[in-house]
Amino acid sequence: MPELPEVEAVRRGVEERLVGKILTEVRVREPRLRRPVPPLAPWIGRRLLRVERRGKYLLWRFAEGTLLVHLGMSGRLAFVAPDVPPGRHDHVDFLFEGSLLRYTDPRRFGFIAPLDADAERAMEARLGLEPWDERLTPAWARAKVRGRRRAVKEVLLFGDVVAGAGNIYACEALFLAGIHPGRPAETLDEDDWARLLAALRALFEAAIAAGGTTLRDHRTVAGEAGAYRGRLAVYGREGEPCPRCATPVRRVVQGGRSTFFCPVCQPPERTAW
DNA sequence: CTTTACACCTGACTGC
DNA sequence: TGCAGTCAGGTGTAAA
Structure with missing residues (x-):
């Protein structure tokens, strides 16, 4: 959760x-x-x-x-x-x-x-850096994943570059940044990382303001559901139209976990599969 | 070093 | 209804 x-x-x-x-x-x-x-x-x-x-x-x-x-x-x-x-x-x-x-x-x-x-x-x-840590720059992130051919989505989940992203927000951030989840992490250039880090920060800020995302279990300590769920662009939306271009959202499995993305807004380039 | 497999649990949902 | 199978927001270990 x-x-x-x-x-x-x-x-x-x-x-x-x-x-x-x-x-x-x-x-x-x-x-x-x-x-x-x-x-x-x-x-x-x-x-x-x-x-x-x-x-x-x-x-x-x-x-x-x-x-x-x-x-x-x-x-x-x-x-x-x-x-x-x-x-x-x-x-x-x-x-x-x-x-x-x-x-x-x-x-x-x-x-x-x-x-x-x-x-x-x-x-x-x-653990990776907090999203708002001043040391977390595109150059630092790029250096951190040098030599890692693992898909960027799996690297986000591992949490040793940026801490705190799980399956929902990893998918959402990659969508907002226009990056294909299967791209080997080492192929992201500084511009890619700049967009991805900005997307993570904006996403986390919006989700925190909404009290988080409740799929099933999550509640605030007051027992209220988080309101960010309705704003998810791709997570859990296989087959539904991409909010940006209306192409059906795709689901694939990476590392045993579902990944949701838009094949048009997140062009493949060099992917891990 | 990296990657893969699996283990830890219950509950919700799907299909037969 | 029931029952089997699948899937779920996350680590953490062991083995290849």
């Missing part, structure tokens, strides 16, 4: 209500997430200083230590009234001085883990 805009919508909502508050209680009903939920008792009594986002990861910065939260494919965080009984997939409750933040995750692909300095360094080494 959640890509950068959805995680950012959750980050803002959590920060708004919980910064400065103390974690007073944790209830773990189902510890079997993608990684087992660690003992959280030591975190009780700690004050939450701020909530950061890095790619699709949430970093809960406490006065002592950091908790890393990832929502996986179907994870949600939502504020609920303290007397609402938990449902089948409501795995963890966090109580902060009367506010109940509930973690729900039907597929259990998400995780909650302490993040020490070493683990954070390892994460930083693996």
Whole structure:
């Protein structure tokens, strides 16, 4: 589910209500997430200083230590009234001085883990730059993928150039930039990267403003669906007319995942297949 | 180094 | 209705 805009919508909502508050209680009903939920008792009594986002990861910065939260494919965080009984997939409750933040995750692909300095360094080494990082220039991106013949769409998903794009926004950004998803990453010149980076930034900004894209699971922490879905140009629209040229949108499979694109607005040139 | 395969889970949908 | 098969917004590991 959640890509950068959805995680950012959750980050803002959590920060708004919980910064400065103390974690007073944790209830773990189902510890079997993608990684087992660690003992959280030591975190009780700690004050939450701020909530950061890095790619699709949430970093809960406490006065002592950091908790890393990832929502996986179907994870949600939502504020609920303290007397609402938990449902089948409501795995963890966090109580902060009367506010109940509930973690729900039907597929259990998400995780909650302490993040020490070493683990954070390892994460930083693996992860690409934030879309708005000043170091993320067309020249930097081009150098980063030198020698990689892998398709640009798969490189976007891997997230080691730009962090935060998943399947929806990778497809949408390539459409906005007019770049064929199958082009080997190393064939993009600086002009291509300039358009692609600009497209990603504009797309993420618009999607964040709309509260993200809800296909199925995503909700803001207030429980509202994200409104960006209706603005998707190609994702999930196989056979429908391209909004720019009316050519039917095509679907192909790359790395086992669906890719949607317009064969006219995103001309093939040199493709990976 | 790169690429591929697969594993982790449940639920929604399609076709028979 | 039911049942089997397919697909889904994401990592992370192992093997080739």
